[in-house]
Amino acid sequence: GLLLKRCTLLLPTRDRLKYVHKVLSxxxxxxxxxxxxxxxxxxxxxxxxxxxxxTAGWDELECHRVFNFLWELGNLxxxxxxxxxxxxxxxxxxxxxxxxxxxxxxxxxxxxRSDSAFWLTRxxxxxxxxxQARLLYIIFGPVSSLDGHVVWQKMIEGPxxxxxxxxxxxxxxxxxxxxxxxxxxxxxxxxxxxxxVVPQEWLMENNVRLLLLSGNSICFTFLASKAVSxxxxxxxxxxxxxxxxxxxxxYCMDWAAKMMQKVFKVFxxxxxxxxxxxxxENAFAHxxxxxxxxxxxx
Numbered sequence: 001g002l003l004l005k006r007c008t009l010l011l012p013t014r015d016r017l018k019y020v021h022k023v024l025s026x027x028x029x030x031x032x033x034x035x036x037x038x039x040x041x042x043x044x045x046x047x048x049x050x051x052x053x054x055t056a057g058w059d060e061l062e063c064h065r066v067f068n069f070l071w072e073l074g075n076l077x078x079x080x081x082x083x084x085x086x087x088x089x090x091x092x093x094x095x096x097x098x099x100x101x102x103x104x105x106x107x108x109x110x111x112x113r114s115d116s117a118f119w120l121t122r123x124x125x126x127x128x129x130x131x132q133a134r135l136l137y138i139i140f141g142p143v144s145s146l147d148g149h150v151v152w153q154k155m156i157e158g159p160x161x162x163x164x165x166x167x168x169x170x171x172x173x174x175x176x177x178x179x180x181x182x183x184x185x186x187x188x189x190x191x192x193x194x195x196x197v198v199p200q201e202w203l204m205e206n207n208v209r210l211l212l213l214s215g216n217s218i219c220f221t222f223l224a225s226k227a228v229s230x231x232x233x234x235x236x237x238x239x240x241x242x243x244x245x246x247x248x249x250x251y252c253m254d255w256a257a258k259m260m261q262k263v264f265k266v267f268x269x270x271x272x273x274x275x276x277x278x279x280x281e282n283a284f285a286h287x288x289x290x291x292x293x294x295x296x297x298x
Contacts (some may be wrong), residue, residue, distance in 0.1 A: 013062045017069045020054065032074040039148045044100055048108030052115070060118065067106075067122045074101070077126075083138060084131040088152040088199040095138050095150050102139050117179035120171065125182065133194035140167035154173050155202040162213060162249070165206070168195065169213035176218050187223050188218065208241045212251065220262055227266040227276070236279035240264065240287050 014226065028034035029043025055063055071077055076098070083095050106119040123139070124132045141152045142164035154160055174180060176188045192214070196207045211219040226235035239260055246256045267273045 010170070013058075013065045013067070018067065021069075021073065024050075032076070032079075032097050037098065038100050044104035045108065048105040049110065051105060052108055052111060063118060064122070068120070070105070078100075079295070080127075080135065081115075084127065084134045089150070092149045096148055099139050099143075099150065100148075113174060113177065114179040117174050117177065120174060121180055121182050123221075124245055129194050132191055133198050136168065136171060136191070136195060140171045142167075152199050155198075155206045158201050159203060159205045162209065164215055165210050169210055172190060172214045172218060174208075176214075186225075187220055189222050192218070192222055193225075204237055204241045205245060208245045209249070212242070212245060213236075216259075220259065223259070223263045224266045227263060231281075232272075232276050232279050235263070236276065237285040237287075239280060240283040245288070280295045 024030050024047075027043065029041050030047045034039045035043055050064070055066055058066070079094055079098060083091050083098060089095075097210050102123055106123065108115050111119075124135060127135060138150055141208045141252075142160065143149060144151055151164075154164055172188060172192060175183045175191070176185070192210070196202045196210075211222055223235060223238060226232070226238065242259065243253070243256050245251070264273060264276065267276055
């Protein structure tokens with residue numbers, strides 16, 4: 001990577017990329033569909049390290065050209081359009097290929113946060129919010145330990161563990177951070193909201209666990225947005241499940257109590273606060289009844 005970078009130093013970016021492509025095009029494992037066994041191949045990871053070395057120190061305009069070049073070269077716009085508009089899992093091989101390419105080549109493990117934020121923004125921003133959420137799940141969501149394919153029903157069928165949510169939570173934190181300048185807090189909160197119904201509405205426990213893993217700031221902002229938009233019943237259920245997840249996952253219950261106090265202060269009138277407390281009481285009652293019925297049923 002460093003050798004090619006120095007050899008092409010005087011060429012315009014587009015010419016440099018064409019030259020690099022000419023040199024590397026003979027390696028089939030560097031292509032999106034080039035390797036017969038992508039899960040057990042280091043080709044894309046090596047390509048990612050190469051790209052990282054090549055573009056180190058380049059300005060954003062040059063990196064934009066790199067992204068566009070790679071996107072056009074692999075016809076990725078059409079392929080991404082296919083997976084985000086198809087029924088989840090119906091194009092699972094293509095989902096896997098896109099996931100591996102994005103993670104290994106554009107979001108390689110050794111990248112600085114600012115670089116990862118830039119590349120992830122380029123991947124997501126051209127698409128509507130609903131497609132951004134689908135694409136985020138494809139790239140960072142849970143996968144099968146057997147064949148590496150995306151597990152779409154994981155968040156719907158039952159409570160999941162932190163490992164299955166960590167990739168999504170880390171991506172959300174990256175977009176919410178100062179490195180991702182093109183994303184507002186509202187953008188990220190809307191994306192989290194959209195993500196919680198991919199491919200269908202998640203279990204509330206999984207939704208809450210994602211918020212906890214995403215950090216205090218994102219968690220509070222998400223909950224406060226529910227209060228501001230008048231979605232008080234939904235907010236109350238979230239708060240109840242937050243307490244349950246804290247107890248179940250051995251988080252400090254004091255943290256949940258303080259978060260509830262902060263959210264309570266978002267309501268500006270006594271009527272809104274009383275309504276929230278009533279919704280909270282009802283939500284606790286419903287959850288306790290559900291738990292009791294589950295225990296009695298064995």
